[in-house]
Each structure stands twice: as structure tokens, then as C-alpha cells.
Amino acid sequence: MTSPRTGGQILVDQLITHGVRQLFCVPGESFLAVLDALTTRPST
Numbered sequence: 001m002t003s004p005r006t007g008g009q010i011l012v013d014q015l016i017t018h019g020v021r022q023l024f025c026v027p028g029e030s031f032l033a034v035l036d037a038l039t040t041r042p043s044t
Contacts, residue, residue, distance in 0.1 A: 008033030012041055
């Protein structure tokens with residue numbers, strides 16, 4: 001059984017699906033799950 005994906009992982013998967021190759025942001029607590037997903041996702 002696989003563990004459920006977080007909202008951050010789902011967002012990162014969709015960004016990749018839609019061809020986003022660069023992302024600019026100001027890090028903050030409101031989207032730490034996205035930053036975690038970005039750092040754990042293998043590069044494509």
C-alpha cells in the first residue's frame with residue numbers, strides 16, 4: 001500500500017504535467033509542503 005500524496009506533492013506533479021520548468025517563490029510557512037515536495041521530487 002502506498003501512502004497518500006500531500007497537497008504539495010499533488011501541486012508539484014501538476015506543475016510538471018503542465019510543463020513548468022522554473023518556479024520562483026518567496027519561501028514561507030504557508031507552503032512548506034510544496035517546498036518539501038520540490039526538494040524530494042526527482043529531477044526531470
